[in-house]
Amino acid sequence: MSAPQSLFDKIWQRHAVVTRPDGAVLLLVGRHLLHDGSAAAFRFLDERRLPLHDKRHTFGTPDHYVSTAGNDLASIGEAFRRDLVSGMAENARKHGFTHFGLGDPRQGIIHVIGPEQGITLPGITMVCGDSHTSSHGALGALAFGIGASEVAHVLATQTLWQSRKPQSMRINVEGKLGTGVTAKDAILAIIARIGTAGGTGKVIEYAGPVFRDMSIEGRLSVCNMSIEAGARAGMVAPDENTFAYLKGRPYAPQGAMWERAVAFWRTLPSDAGAAFDAEVTLNGNAIEPMATWGTSPEHASAVTGAVPDPAAAPTAERREAIASALNYMGLSPGMRMDEIPINRVFIGSCTNSRIEDLRAAAAVLQGRKAKVQAWAVPGSGLVKRQAEQEGLDKVFRDAGFEWREPGCSMCAGVNGDLVEPGVHCASTSNRNFVGRQGPGARTHLMSPTMAAAAAVTGHITDVRRLMAGEA
Amino acid sequence: MEPFSTVDAKAMPLDMTNVDTDQLVPARYLWRPRQDGYAEILFHDLRREPGFPLDAPAHKGAAIMVADRNFGCGSSREHAAWALVDSGFRVVIAPSFGDIFYSNSFKNGLLPIVLPEARCAELRAALARNPGTHLVVDLPAQTVTGPVGVNDGFSVDSFAVDPLRKELLIAGQDETGLTLSLAATIKGFVAGYAEAMPWV
């Protein structure tokens, strides 16, 4: 009998083309995803006069540089951004990969589109020149971000060198998430616990009842932020939820092939007794709605808690880190989380811009008004269309939100959607680094429902109070 | 890519943990074409703050940086490595690195070296006391020596590096040539893969 294997082990083994004696492995890439920041990689291909090796398994869409004011090239104000978006369409024509361009209702954030189109599948390797590629692990794929040189290598060969097999880590969340507690709160609680370097270099498998019960949308939010825990990738074993989500999606297998695929996917979950290099367990019942107060995703607290006091920190280094974060964020030590003012709200990004996120936020906004400037940016044209069919756009608009076109938008602001200096932005994205949403911008990461609650009160607010009927 | 063997150069200490790629290259400069160069973008926002070591006269021409934990964490942007290389850096020494940054560095002829946290702190302290002194990084021998010409904190440290990465860096080659030479092996593997998982 062979040794018990984890989900990660199984996928790795099936994609290892060559394993060198020194441990370096050449991995086959099942799906390669591209976005509008891939120009450098195509230039490399052209310089070397190499063809795109495998156009059938290469998919792309513009997301970083598109305007969220209008869904066409003309809405992009600056020539350099227009050139990146039109350059990508040009590369798609030239090299023949599948491209969901501007104006195509399927266009959107690449990490939203992969699952939505059934491009993301269990049991395969997936890469993209973007760190949040880890999202796709939610369906049981081994998915991770790569740099531009690696993108070029994958374009030219559909393979990727890994100098060794990464370590593995299992994160179990036991119990059940409480009312008003979401997948985003779970991942923020995990990062607060293990730290932003807690998963460095590792592939995380999220296991236990909380993830079993979680929707695919929720698993996508969790796996998305694996990178904020330092990990290479995050994954959840495929199960009936996964199959139900994928069935009938355009690029998923159909008919007899579907049955064959599902039979295979059922063999993927980690065997009993599979070994992990590290293991962490959290109690899901104890997780509360979360928000970040500082400039690192690990600077997160339950909404019922308080901003830490640097003086109480155990080490000088920690003291300094907290003090400098509070200085940048303009917060005072010990203030209650729900006293932090919010001047702007962004609901969007590959972490939280799927239909379930918009439904949850709209449910909080129903019959209420935002006190501050607030945006909802759907993750794809299809999410937007679905939301409009359900009347969610009207709920957002009636609450005073702007209802925008799909794209990355204010998550990193590379399309020009920036948060002003000194402004506190409740954001459903994944990074609260200094300057991430614009120079001097103060980001507070939270779930879509918490962001909606902050929009209507003008400060960080425990969404459970609004859900219980408070005005 | 420039072949790498031994670098004998000024070393600059950077006393900051979790230097993320947004600090190395703010996202708003990512559109800039590679050929336009990224030297002036390196630490674009931080270098304007008083006391930031990058533009100190003593560090002019530094090719080695001694940093702290989790250097280069955050996004996958290779621009972070480009900005360091374009500014003349060939080596970054730190207790740990962001994963993708670590891998990107090799692809651009930048050698990331992991040394123990306490040793990095000693080196930074020695360099702070003696600004502008040299370290010698010998990739074939896998050693860091120095600070050179300074008595305090002087020693030789060995470091680990993956053999394939070392090989390519010394040769100044990227992986593509190596992979293309394995075309027949890949083709055979793909045939078996397609048979086992025809829906992919």
Ligand code: SF4
């Ligand atoms: S939404 Fe944000 S994190 Fe996601 S791919 Fe776009 S810029 Fe990156």
